[in-house]
Amino acid sequence: MDTIEILRTVSKLVYENVKDLAGTKEAVSGDFGRGAGGDISRNIDIVAEKTVIDYLKEINFDCVVLGEECGRVELSPNPKGFVIMDAIDGTTNAVRGIQFFCCSLAFAADEKLSSITDAAITNLSTGDVYWASKGKGAFLNDKSISVYKEKPIYKVVGINSSGSSPELMSRLAPIFEKHNHTRHFGANALEMAFLAQGLIDVFIDLRKKIRIQDMAAGYLLVKEAGGLMLDENLQPLDSDLNNEIRLSFVAAANKEILDEVFSLIK
Missing domain, CATH: 3.30.540.10 (Fructose-1,6-Bisphosphatase, subunit A, domain 1)
Incomplete structure (x- = not known):
């Protein structure tokens, strides 16, 4: 098998x-x-x-x-x-x-x-x-399935802000202000699957709290669906595999929408 x-x-x-x-x-x-x-x-x-x-x-x-x-x-x-x-x-x-x-x-x-x-x-x-x-x-x-490839009528931005520091919330505030359609449903892996399916355009988690187990499957799924998987510096994401590591990451349908959203972050 x-x-x-x-x-x-x-x-x-x-x-x-x-x-x-x-x-x-x-x-x-x-x-x-x-x-x-x-x-x-x-x-x-x-x-x-x-x-x-x-x-x-x-x-x-x-x-x-x-x-x-x-x-x-x-x-x-x-x-x-x-x-x-x-x-x-x-x-x-x-x-x-x-x-x-x-x-x-x-x-x-x-x-x-x-x-x-x-x-x-x-x-x-x-x-x-x-x-x-x-x-x-x-x-x-x-x-x-593939990431959404056209210009979306409603741009959907997923942001995991649970337990974020005031400093991080301040950085993210312009995204919440600019985009009326922000989402977080409470399961990162499934939200990454939604992005791979073309239902979400960007998914952001900059808390430095995500475990390898929460995003390993989503990492491959997004990439195979034609999307981008990047670290907090917008560089290609990679990491060792162990329980001690905590990551930030950004998943996006394409560079154009990524640049548009991240131009708002302080």
């Missing part, structure tokens, strides 16, 4: 195992402390992660798992690469029953973001799977 088929298959298993948990008391039952990523682990997170790890063990997939809750789990002494897993991205939404959360999985051949070869982001409210393999384009289920 190809790597992308493994990611797509296990993503669907996660959907089946958690789709009825969202918004229920069972989603938060148990005391699991804080995961490797630093956030409080909820039952729905644990169920989703266990689904992924159990499946990878079942098929004897030689890899190292880098999970948001479980941290680094070595499933083989001779791994072929790394499965970068945020089994539930948007846990707050999932716990409250807000229908915007996803499973984000990526496979990297080496311990660099730029070595990601396959990615799957599954909308856990609908079961739709966004996926990509390096050099082969981006897809939603069986349909090819």
Whole structure:
């Protein structure tokens, strides 16, 4: 089985195992402390992660798992690469029953973001799977997708400003003032998938808080859909893969819209 088929298959298993948990008391039952990523682990997170790890063990997939809750789990002494897993991205939404959360999985051949070869982001409210393999384009289920290529009638700018400092909010203020259609739905990976699908034109996260697991799959998906993935200095984004790193990033449909939005930032 190809790597992308493994990611797509296990993503669907996660959907089946958690789709009825969202918004229920069972989603938060148990005391699991804080995961490797630093956030409080909820039952729905644990169920989703266990689904992924159990499946990878079942098929004897030689890899190292880098999970948001479980941290680094070595499933083989001779791994072929790394499965970068945020089994539930948007846990707050999932716990409250807000229908915007996803499973984000990526496979990297080496311990660099730029070595990601396959990615799957599954909308856990609908079961739709966004996926990509390096050099082969981006897809939603069986349909090819791309970033929005025309001049948009309504320019949609996604900004993750949760927990931002007053200084960062001051820098971003002109964007909020200029653009009436700013959005943040609460799950970075799924929002990056929306950009790859052409629903969002720019997505900005300059908080230096994003974990590798939150954006690894989106990184490849956006690039394969024809978009740009850049760091806070608007240079090509790359990073080591570990739980300690926190990143800023910018995803954009094209350079023209990127330049227009960033010309407003102080």
